[in-house]
Amino acid sequence: MAAALLLVSAWSARADPIGDAAAIAMTRPGEQIVAGDIKPRQLGALLRPVDAFYGFWANGSLRLLSRAIAADFKDHTLPPGRPQGPQGPAAASRTFLKAIPDLRVTVVQRLVVGDRVVSHLRFTGHFTGTFLGKAGTGQRVDFIATDIVRVRGGRITDNWHLEDNLTFLQQIGMIHK
Template sequence: MRLTSALPFALMLATTPAYAARVDDRAAIAIARPRVEIVDRSLPAKTVAAMLAPVDAFYGFWNNGSQALLDRAVAPSFVDHALPPGRPQGPKGPMVAARAFLGAVPDLRVAVTQRLVVGDRVVSALHFTGHFTGTFQGRKGAGQPVDFIATDILAVHGGRITDNWHLEDNLTFMQQIGAAG
């Protein structure tokens, strides 16, 4: 088992509608570095590195909405196994979600609090934070803090994420922005 620790990372943020969390790709990846990482010792280091490169790009993508990071992360055959209604399947789906989310929470940050690497899977416990200053489903934010968790199970093959099973605490998010009681 290998454990790593990420250093705190603070940045000044610009505010623009869809990609407000404008940090460069390198900084976006650094923000999402896992606080704890547990790796199956039977996996060769080269295999682990190849698996984690697209995963790091994927979580960096959620910090800045970069098409380049998304392209590095997901395979053309990417499947979202927990696809919400109205979101397109495939590589376009995460971009649609990121545009909506970064439009609502321009300073959105995702931190990987814990990551497990086993076989061809990477399981990540995620912590999303920011402020609702944009618009979401017709509701205008007033700076409400956003703080919720999610969990991803990613399958990685051929250097790209091929599958994602995810669960977000959407109820907490909706309560925090005043859209649910």
């Protein structure tokens, strides 16, 4: 994991205007449903890396990312061109924060079952940066995503995700309705 993070450690150009604790607090779920067989201690262990993961999406902190995902993290729905492993979320975050510097992540709801955490997410902000060579003009961005993550040994080991990329690309003017 440390070697993977070194590859992206040069990126810390974003001055982390949102601290790690604040990023985690901002991404607490609006609603959480937990299977009845999960004990409070087990729930805490499952959610620590998940909370760090969504805090990472809010501020791009590599410290939070390293607390969240395992060295052998696998993205089961890896988009073309994104690296597998810890480098993948780091690259995606870097791209999104470059395009949408005021990106906000809201965990609308969360389901906790077994070793899985399902989160319904909402991403908002303004396209004032660049994305795939296109410069933003302040367009409002508001799209959803869903993650299913597996937590083992205190880290997220697997992620299956689906983002509403069509809405995002329409909002920034890359695809016309």
